[in-house]
Amino acid sequence: MAEYRPGGRGVRAALIRVACRVFVRTTLAWWPLRGPLSRLMPVVDLVMRPVPRLRATEMRRVDGGTWRGELVAPRGGADATHGALLYLHGGAFVFCGLATHRRVVERLALRTGLPVLSVDYRQLPEGGLDASLADATDAFRWLTARGTDAGSIVCLGDSAGGHLAFAVALETRRAGLGRPAGVVGLSPWLDFASDAQQAHPNARRDVFIPARRLARVGRLCTGTPKGAAIDPLRSPVNADLSGFPPVLIQCAEDEVLRHDAELMAERLAAAGVPHTLQVWQGQVHAFPVLAHALPESRAALDEIAGFVSGVLGTRRTPQPGAA
Template identity: 45%
Template sequence: MQPTIEVREGGPSSKAKRFERFMRIAIRPVFAYSPLTPSMLRLAGVFDLGAAVVMPAPPGTEIEPVSFGDFGGEWVRPPGAKEGRVILYLHGGGFFTCGLRTHRRLVARIAKRSHAVALSVGYRQLPKAPLSVSMADAFEAYRGLLAQGYAPENIVIAGDSAGGFLAFTTALTAAEQGLPVPSAIVALSPLTDLDHEARASYPHTRSDAYIPAHRLGALKRLLLAGMEDAPSPAPVDRDLRALPPVFMMCGSEEALRHDADLMVERLAEAGVPHRLQIWEGQIHVFQAFAGAVPEGHEAIDEIAAFIRTATTAPSQEDAAA
């Protein structure tokens, strides 16, 4: 199978350029120079606490907390949402920051335009939990949806950055355990490779507006605590043949474009239907900043169209979309 890649040209807009400069000046130094100590990683949780005020869900969105015992989540229901189609959303943040609040607006927007409900997962992260626990929590949430009677053909697993990593590993674990895989995967600027040396030599790594890729080597050591002798959990290193159709997006000048490009190659080798959109000049997970980045709304429309097509749940909205 040939790799399927689309380049979205014509950007970025003037608003997107201004936001890119803001992220480069205000956010990149924080990520680049803060020590990766347990106390500093705990402090990173402030991003999620403040997001409820700065990035609230759109008006009319219903939020219902969910407990999985050791971790939490929330149902995100846009006005008029139908329960037949569900998005399992796994937030990004490098496995140590962000959470339900930082991604509530993005999840609600994707769910509304997909005519779906969404289950957003607050999986455990560093410094309290290594990667193996984050992966187990994400899989437990998916297994819970199946146990509640949601049909796999109407479940889409979506995630950004670190959440994209979990979207792939959750579907792969389901296949390995004999469970049905979801109807599709949506991965926004996904982390798919834990080999920092390969990424460091990539031409776009140093141009990223706010992700300091040079820190990923140290982060990897924390993430793989207890897994040092196990096979690599990274999606690019696993057997991908059982995966459902995949839709990925990334910016043209971001560090994790390396991961998206590499994942496209591996998906093509495995014969998995896939599509990668590369958006010219856009930053890492620009969809989360729709409004400040106008192109984010267009990207969300593309994501929603893919989700509606990939699932079988009909609705009156679909007929009009």
């Protein structure tokens, strides 16, 4: 049963919805996924790099070989042996990175009092889904190699990163690396079978994602030829979820990936996995990332911090500057 969060009627939320409808959805609908222009996708992250960091946090750069990362913690440090967050950014496996998601990562560190490893994993055209998952799993391994128990790590991500958060929890079990403490998906893209999404009423309402592009991106990142069906097992909703860690899913009421969130909630319930699905009114896709701009996004991060505290069995101690 979904928990509904009313709101999103303020001026800021309305302006963000309009901006997404006019600029983001239009760009995502027509920007080429192959060819010279597709190589400009990293510019999105480059543009965000000058944004100043929050003074209440500190950052250490991580070189994982095929991936890069930033380990962000409250200033003065945080003991990773007490737990850590593994953050996987969204961007449809084609754009965004450490800079675009810096502010949400910083606020998560401050709200939880824990270090957060933000991962810049390989994306198209450099690598497909297998490369992305390999990097995300190796980042999980990096945390455990430095003293954080697998059972004290919470995997979370938005959109495509939400897909990876679920996929990492499945992969670590398969590889014998241990089970994470929990998984958080922010508007996670969990089902590559895009027919259901395109038929969903939110395919017309979503101001952010053009539903018709999902099939194309899904085929590219999984290496599926045009006209062929994507292997259902590439979608976390079709995995064996028995023994999966507790889950929190947040999505917007009118976004097309609400389909994925609700389907995953159904599958988790069938597998007996503790989970919470929150459906937030008046918001856009992956809205918690916008915590620097929206009070509803900050409230969503508070919910995440509460979930993290619950699965780790720790007392939540927000740090100064978490607002």
